[in-house]
Amino acid sequence: MLPPWPHDAMLSSYISALVGTFSFLLIGTAALAKDCVGVVPAGGGHAFWNEVKRGAQQAGQELGIDIYYRGPSDERNPDDQKEILKIILQRHCKALVLAPSAPERAVEVKQFASSGVPTVYIDRDFGNSDAIAFVATDNYRAGMLAGQHMVRMLPKQGKVAVFRMQRGVQSTDDREKGFIATAKAAGLSIVLDTWVGSNIGDARGHMLERLKTIKSPIDGIFTPNESTTEAALATLETLKLAGKIKLIGFDMTAGFITALRNGTLAATVVQRPFQMGYQGVAIAVGATHGKMPAKHSIDSGAFLVTQTTLNAPEYKQDLAPFFKPSP
Numbered sequence: 001m002l003p004p005w006p007h008d009a010m011l012s013s014y015i016s017a018l019v020g021t022f023s024f025l026l027i028g029t030a031a032l033a034k035d036c037v038g039v040v041p042a043g044g045g046h047a048f049w050n051e052v053k054r055g056a057q058q059a060g061q062e063l064g065i066d067i068y069y070r071g072p073s074d075e076r077n078p079d080d081q082k083e084i085l086k087i088i089l090q091r092h093c094k095a096l097v098l099a100p101s102a103p104e105r106a107v108e109v110k111q112f113a114s115s116g117v118p119t120v121y122i123d124r125d126f127g128n129s130d131a132i133a134f135v136a137t138d139n140y141r142a143g144m145l146a147g148q149h150m151v152r153m154l155p156k157q158g159k160v161a162v163f164r165m166q167r168g169v170q171s172t173d174d175r176e177k178g179f180i181a182t183a184k185a186a187g188l189s190i191v192l193d194t195w196v197g198s199n200i201g202d203a204r205g206h207m208l209e210r211l212k213t214i215k216s217p218i219d220g221i222f223t224p225n226e227s228t229t230e231a232a233l234a235t236l237e238t239l240k241l242a243g244k245i246k247l248i249g250f251d252m253t254a255g256f257i258t259a260l261r262n263g264t265l266a267a268t269v270v271q272r273p274f275q276m277g278y279q280g281v282a283i284a285v286g287a288t289h290g291k292m293p294a295k296h297s298i299d300s301g302a303f304l305v306t307q308t309t310l311n312a313p314e315y316k317q318d319l320a321p322f323f324k325p326s327p
Contacts (some may be wrong), residue, residue, distance in 0.1 A: 034066040035288070037281055038088035040081060041071035042099040042123065043198065046226045047253040048273045051321065052122065055277030056097060063285050068093060075166070075198045078102035089115070095284035097277070098131075099123040106130070118287035122276040124171040125297075132287050135279045135298045137271045139171050142302040143178025143224070146248045149267050149304055150179070150220050151186040153246050158219040161192035163207055163232060165225050169198075175224040175250060175269075183222075191218060196228060203231035211239060218245060220266075226251035229268065233259055252305070254322050260307050267306045272318055275300045 039056045041049040053069050060067035068091060072080035078101035085108045088096060096112055096119040098105065106129035109119045113130040121131040150160060160183055165172040180190055192214060196203040211218075221236075223229040229249030236242040242264040249256065249268040259265035279300065283293050303315060310319070 034064060035285075036066045036068050036091055036093040037095045037097060037284055038085075038091070038093040039067055039069045039097045039277065039281065040084050040088070040099065041069075042081070042101045043075040044071045044073050046251075047322065048226050048251050048271070051273035052099070052277035054321070055274035055279075056281045057277075058274075059278045059281035059285075063282065065094075065281070065285055067281065071099075072101065075101055075169070078104070081105060082108060085112075089117075093117065094288045095281075096120070097122055097280035097284050100126055100129075102126070103128075118284055120280045120284045120287075122280045123273075124169065126170060133280075133283050133293050133296055133298060135276050135283070135300055136171065137302045138299045139174035140178040142250075142269050142271070143175035143180075144182045145302065145304045146175070146222055146250070146267070146269050147179040147182025147186075149306070150183055150222065150246065150248055151188060153266060154188060154219050156187040158188045159191045159216060160188050160220040160222065161211070161214075161218050162190055162194075162222050163203070163224075163228050164193070164195045165203075165223075165228050166198050167195055172224040176222075179222050179224070188220075191216065196231065198225075198227050200227045200231050200234075203228050204235050207231055207235040208238065211235065211241075220246040220248065223247070223249045226253060229256065229265070233264060236264065252319065252322050254324050257310070257319075257322055257324075260305065260310055263307065267304055269302055269304050270315070270318060271302050272300045274318070274321075 041052055043049060049071060056067050056069060068088060070084050081101045096117060098119055099122050103126040109129045109131055112119050119131045121134045123136050125134045162176060162180060164176050183190065192210060194210060196206040221232055223232045232247055236245060246266040248266055252268060252270045256265055256268055305315060
């Protein structure tokens with residue numbers, strides 16, 4: 001069953017037609033070897049990338065396509081992606097869905113294109129590549145959502161820290177820019193603005209160091225992705241400031257559900273990684289059969305969740321994978 005696509009009715013119709021077409025073509029061909037689509041995330045282990053994988057596998061199942069999913073263990077090692085892409089070329093996959101870890105991935109994407117293998121970017125796009133489409137969150141707008149909520153929670157002269165993830169990652173860069181611009185325009189002061197890294201342990205160490213030395217108390221913190229949000233929750237707990245400083249994070253995990261419920265996480269902006277994986281594979285497969293998307297950039301959507309909206313019906317499908325089952 002095709003997951004809902006609230007942001008782009010034209011693309012929804014395109015993918016529904018594609019699934020129908022492939023269902024017809026697959027009749028009587030079950031004995032033939034399946035084609036392969038390579039799906040390569042920027043990192044591994046995070047709930048976000050697990051949802052990308054789940055969406056990609058769902059699309060593969062519906063379209064009768066094998067999904068070769070493999071990613072580097074850490075976003076700090078972009079060259080690992082290069083080695084994975086070599087393997088995908090060797091496996092003769094018909095298409096590629098890629099969250100590029102560095103601008104240099106454009107070289108491999110060009111190589112894929114010259115071999116007749118279309119690439120769809122997801123999550124981030126460094127530009128100047130041969131990717132046929134880009135499925136991702138409107139990250140600047142998502143950062144604005146976080147900034148608007150911080151403005152609602154804090155007094156006009158409130159002091160805020162921004163713990164950035166990693167310099168040069170377009171997705172988190174845009175979130176940080178959107179948050180900072182919105183917060184400053186409303187009169188909030190950004191008193192701490194620093195990069196802490198994508199590794200949770202490293203990020204926690206940097207946060208502890210900076211928060212211990214800051215001269216004036218802060219009212220709020222913004223973190224732009226899953227790992228920095230996890231690090232901030234742990235850091236505030238260590239400093240006995242959990243729930244006292246308003247933390248707005250990004251992405252969703254089962255732990256974030258608990259933190260929202262107990263008030264240590266004031267809000268988090270939730271992306272739709274399942275849709276990135278699903279739509280990315282569907283578009284890539286369509287391209288191998290001459291069906292190109294109507295536009296290059298496709299917004300996969302994002303929404304802000306607080307303790308009071310956690311159980312809102314409109315968010316149920318996106319958040320269901322993160323709720324722990326009752327014992």
